[in-house]
Amino acid sequence: MTNAWAQSDEIKTRPYGRGTADLLCPRCGSANLHHTGVTVYDRGEDRATVVETTVSGGKIKVDPVAHGAMNPSGRRDGLAIRFDCEGCGEEPIELTIAQHKGSTEIGWRYVDF
């Protein structure tokens, strides 16, 4: 059975210094998140096709796909940065950015357990 993706709009950080901060894991609060990949969802407004570009593990994958649930934007462009967390395991955690009307929305999605 596959666990469902949970979502959160609470972007918590811990001050690091010199104008930067450490991101905290939305599941366990650990500051030890490892950035493992990025996916860019390129979609013209309400287009049926999304160009999905993933950079991970030294490889680039580009696929035109049908608009679906993984694009964090319901109608336009989106971005997902994937992390593994030292504190709570290797189930994926993604920081998402979505274009929605005139705003940019940011949040987490992660496999909850």
Ligand SMILES: [Zn+2]
């Ligand atoms: Zn964690």
